[in-house]
Amino acid sequence: MRTRLPLAWLALYRRRRMLAVLAVGLFAFELLIVVVATTVPTESIFGPRQDLPVPDAFQAFSGSSGEVTLASYAGLLGAGLVHPFWIAMHLTAVGSLAAAAVAADVEQGTIELIVVRPVSRLRLLAERAGALVAACVLLHLAATLAVFLGVLAVPRLHQAVRLTGVVAAGVLGIGFSLCVAGPVLAVSAAGRRRGQVIGAGIAIGAVGFAVNFLALAWSAVDFLRFLSPFHYYVPADALVRGTVPWASLAVLLAVGAAGTVAAGRLLVHRDLAP
């Protein structure tokens, strides 16, 4: 164990079992979604009148901005990528790794051993943020690989969904995780308890989903959807288009970057004692 990035290594090493379980879980879950989708015959996918509009609120469950209906293969696969189970697993990883950035070490008292070394606080944050990005990429790779293999293996799905779209959805998923991770990192940089950080991650995910659903269901608060990461994380659209919606990805990454910058500012100016 001699590494150039000891702080990133430490964060990942200590959570290696959790990450392995989450990666396997996500792979299995997405594979299950693929299997379930293939059980729906093409001719009967939610009945003969597919031209009838599905209520807007259901877009929240299909991961689309409106161009993909839940009553389609892309919609079903997209639903697997915004499913509460998928969200919970990603938020678990983001919350845990973000907490590991600063707050967990402050809570445990191990921060004293680290920051008295010639390690700048920004390096601490950068390495821990790097570990968080690596964990997010790993989990999205697992989920994307399951969908990719399913689409590749089942002709009906392949006709409805592009393989490049699967990759694009995975890239957008990474953007979603980083969007949540940035503000949660800021909470970690200012906080003293792991629970605060994990709670912040869950709150952002849950409130974001609820706000998007509410905005789609109730036109009077339609404008609120722009505040939710789920408005920009539209995997079903990416599956159909075959390309990354760059503008949405840019918004997600910008929020993540802003949160990370805020985390740096907070960390530099705070007391770091248990």
Add this chain to the structure above:
Amino acid sequence: MTAQPAIELEALSKRYGPTVGIEDLDLEVRQGEVFGFLGPNGSGKTTTIRCLVGLLTPTAGRVRVLGLDPLADHRDLAPRIGYLPGELRLYGELTGAQHLRLLGDLQGAPTPRRDELCRRLDLSARDLDRPVAGWSRGMKQKLGLVQALQHDPEVAILDEPTEGLDPLVQETFFALLDEAKDAGRTVFLSSHVLAEVQRTCGRVAIVRSGRLATVQAVEELRDARARRVRLTFAHGVDRDRVPVAAHWSPAWSERTLRLLVEGAEVVPALRRLLELPVTDLAVEEAGLDEAFLAFYRQAEAEAGTVGGRSA
């Protein structure tokens, strides 16, 4: 030309909201000195130390270690200091060896003393290959000492270093301090165990309730310290007629009276006491513990917060 002090604190204050951690602390530690920092729990020792190593930002005042600001010059200063936290916390799932490598990597400097320190502190290779979650407190403390000293720092800042160490390992630790002093290293050692400070330090600062009470050479403190006086009176002596002051902490046991009398008062006190029929007398130098307590007692009396202690 005067050598630059190893540690300089000027009017250092640290407050946590309304709570005072340390207030207006002035202190200077010379290079090559083993300096004791004494005080009871909650007196501000750990707060001061955390300001020294850059964990806390002072509310007011100035901190310099080897002429550098622990916060602004952190990257230049940190390689030159070794630090043992007062409440050492480790990563339970890592082994001792993994800890030393990790912290050595973060130190970014060679660790020439690692093997020697592990051997002298009796940390075997077998111990080091076990996760520290299963270690005793003493073993963890030994690991803490190794990580603090393995890179042979110019200034070692050790917060309660002997906590949890067995007497044999404490002896080794005291030998390490002597060697550090001989090698011109500076050691800043906080403790509430006065005997270890008496044994290892040249000068001592005493803090109380966040304020510096005194800085003295251990020898000066020793000279000023109280004496333990034990008198046995003949049968029939009326206790109420024995001229004792309450602040001498009189304690009766049948006909025997024990007192703790401050240095300057010993001779006049004995003159008066020996006017009574005394069958036995013993006068001993009080240890630093009693000197320390006497010092607090005096400070409290001056502050008018408490009266003399009763037997």
